[in-house]
Amino acid sequence: MQRALVMAGVLGVVISMLAPGGTGAASAAGPPGAVTEVSPLPQVVAVAVADADAALRLVYWSRGPRGPMQSSGAIYLPPGPPPPGGWPIVAYAHGTVGIADHCAFSLQPRRLYLDTVYPELLRAGYAVVLSDYVGLGTPGTHPYLDGPSQARSVIDGVRAARAVVPELSDRWAVLGQSQGGQTALFAARIAPEDAPELRLRGAAATGPPSSLERIAPLLGPWVPRLPLRMTTAYVASILAGLRATAPELDVDGYLTPRGRHVLDVVENECATEADTLVRDISIGELLAKPLGDPALLAAAHAMLRIPTEGHTVPLFIGQGLADLDVPAPLTAGLVAELTPAGADLQVAVYPGDHLATARDSLPDTLAFLHRVLDSP
Structure with missing residues (x-):
């Protein structure tokens, strides 16, 4: 019934x-x-x-x-x-x-x-x-x-x-x-x-x-591989979302060629599969320069701060x-x-x-x- x-x-x-x-x-x-x-x-x-x-x-x-x-x-x-x-x-x-x-x-x-x-x-x-x-x-x-x-x-x-x-x-x-x-x-x-x-x-x-919004200003080419799970896939997914929803921030301008490739991976693969492909790449290898632009950090703060x-x-x-x-x-x-x-x-x-x-x-x-x- x-x-x-x-x-x-x-x-x-x-x-x-x-x-x-x-x-x-x-x-x-x-x-x-x-x-x-x-x-x-x-x-x-x-x-x-x-x-x-x-x-x-x-x-x-x-x-x-x-x-x-x-x-x-x-x-x-x-x-x-x-x-x-x-x-x-x-x-x-x-x-x-x-x-x-x-x-x-x-x-x-x-x-x-x-x-x-x-x-x-x-x-x-x-x-x-x-x-x-x-x-x-x-x-x-x-x-x-x-x-x-x-x-x-x-x-x-x-x-x-x-x-x-x-x-x-x-x-x-x-x-x-x-x-x-x-x-x-x-x-x-x-x-x-x-x-x-x-x-x-x-x-x-x-x-x-x-507290991820507090970590964003610390990210740059110097960041090594971290002893945590899926950090590269997580960061790349955040950046991919920002790249699509806020094109004026020019996310690609912060990325190395390898970084742009990693964002393409996370846009096309599910999380577990993407992690398998990118886990050996450090966050620093994604970034050509620090995430220091105030507009980008303000956008990260608005989306991440609980x-x-x-x-x-x-x-x-x-x-x-x-x-x-x-x-x-x-x-x-x-x-x-x-x-x-x-x-x-x-x-x-x-x-x-x-x-x-x-x-x-x-x-x-x-x-x-x-x-x-x-x-x-």
Whole structure:
């Protein structure tokens, strides 16, 4: 019965898109959350969640660094009838997958999430709404680690999901890992003002990259290979996003020929494959000169600096002590800024590395979600 109701809602959205004045024309931007495509998510092993009663794929309008952009995403619904007021939503903000279109999170098998995280959320009685982020699987280049546009992708994904599935509540929380952890913390600060019609109850982030805006002025040809994971691919992805969204910064002018080649690699390969190809190249080998231009540093600051003041919803941060992607001292610095700023903050530390923390923290994140979402 629930699946039939959902499909009826999908049909209604499709009809509205085809009607005069509808949002189906990709050439004309719609308002944030306006749906342009919706269909059942293919029930294949790669993206199926056994515990989901219904699963949909959608494309919707959101907002990039310079204006309207589209994002794709997915919706997974719990089994059984919705509770009074509708299913509470957990918006999942994913970690780094790359910036090439074929790397979109909703198109590739992500076993930890499909087999563990999403089923746990569904069994807890939450609908899962996933955003791929603007430009990842949709027109334009994904502005990697641009926290504001990633947060808006998630917020507008919740808007889009509620337009398609009326059984969804306006009560929601955001959960993210790595790049998604950064996204979750940006969304926590932005959403209450950006989407007052949605009741954001909290944000949980594991391994969120922070303080990177302080590192940017230190980068130049002198930087050696670092004893961390994927640093060259990460930095190249940030620069590739800036090159596409802010051409006036002349990012290519900072790059060596090898650096331009590395940016081409990350624009065409997913994160793991790109790392294999570029991990032996240092950040210094990418750069012909220091990243010293004030305009470029201001752009990096706007996209990378996680807001630490003005948070009005509870926050959870989980960090792995053996994390070589986002070292623990960076997160310790973030916590040290959030705490005196008055954030309602819960912090947990785990012994494992970056991805292990997403798994090890799940009982704590579920307890946090129950605390913030289960009351009307």
